[in-house]
Amino acid sequence: MRRKSLSAVACPIARTLDVIGDWWSLLIVRDALRGMSRFSEFQKSLGVSRNILTQRLRVLVEQGILELAPAADGSAYSAYRLTAKGRGLFAILVALGQWGQDNLPTPDAGRMAMVDRKSGQPIRKLEIRASDGRLLGPGETMVTRVA
Amino acid sequence: MRRKSLSAVACPIARTLDVIGDWWSLLIVRDALRGMSRFSEFQKSLGVSRNILTQRLRVLVEQGILELAPAADGSAYSAYRLTAKGRGLFAILVALGQWGQDNLPTPDAGRMAMVDRKSGQPIRKLEIRASDGRLLGPGETMVTRVA
DNA sequence: ATCGACCGGTTTCATAATGGAACTACTTGG
DNA sequence: CCAAGTAGTTCCATTATGAAACCGGTCGAT
DSSP: OOOOOOTTOSOHHHHHHHHHOSTTHHHHHHHHHTTOOSHHHHHHHHOOOHHHHHHHHHHHHHTTSEEEEEOTTOOSSEEEEEOHHHHTTHHHHHHHHHHHHHHSOOOTTOOEEEEETTTOOBOOOOOOBOTTSOBOOGGGEEEEEOO | OOOOOOTTOSOHHHHHHHHHOSTTHHHHHHHHHTTOOSHHHHHHHHOOOHHHHHHHHHHHHHTTSEEEEEOTTOOSSEEEEEOHHHHTTHHHHHHHHHHHHHHSOOOTTOOEEEEETTTOOBOOOOOOBOTTSOBOOGGGEEEEEOO
């Protein structure tokens, strides 16, 4: 049976996963943030099959995360570009990356990390803070209905 | 054919998605952070089929995200508990939740948000900062090989 | 203008993952 | 001791995924 749609669920985490919680979408967004914009670039970078890539790109466009725009270089092909909504996924990718760096064994191919482009220094670890600035752990938060 | 394993890929984002990038794992972790610990609690909360849940829990335990411990209440059943590694996923869930709140239509059932348990106030938005404290956008970062 | 390569898909088919339901063995409350 | 609950496992139908072939439009060089 079809995967249950979580789009109507109240929890925003579940709704987000419903949209970009599959195996490829976030990797496509990652590549788009790095500047990729063409079908073949994504395909080569990810090694995903063309039919799946087609389908994922279509969903990302439908969801307003990517948009199709005429290619910047004037070619007849069009380019997939991140919208503001898509760029908003950046924090999620940073969080995924930091957890991976801290918790998953690095293949000896070489450790990768996200760095500030200007200084080359690694970026700070994400922090969860209350409105008054206090650092919050998982136990000090809850998800609740708000007006 | 089998899904390609990304565990040996250098990019920490891809490695993380390889571990928890499926439809259910992060929802299980979300519930575990809320205090759930038993098979039937997860099953009821998520509506996932038992066989899938079994399999996901097994993987999460294998990956050291959950661990099986004797139940706190002294019953013969055991409880799934988050390890430190699992609690480290908190930031990812916060990022997912914030993006969902900001970018996905809320079902009129009611808007939910993550709040500071103590004050009841919504938590701050995540910020990506350089080591010197500057706020960074996607374009000001890169993923690179580091020592 | 033409040829071959490339681009961005679509179609087809085999295989893997998922979901539902029934089944099982053990535990627990009454 | 019995009925209900717990934590799975097994079986089967359906769905999603992946590889490869195919296809029309585009590009670059001649």
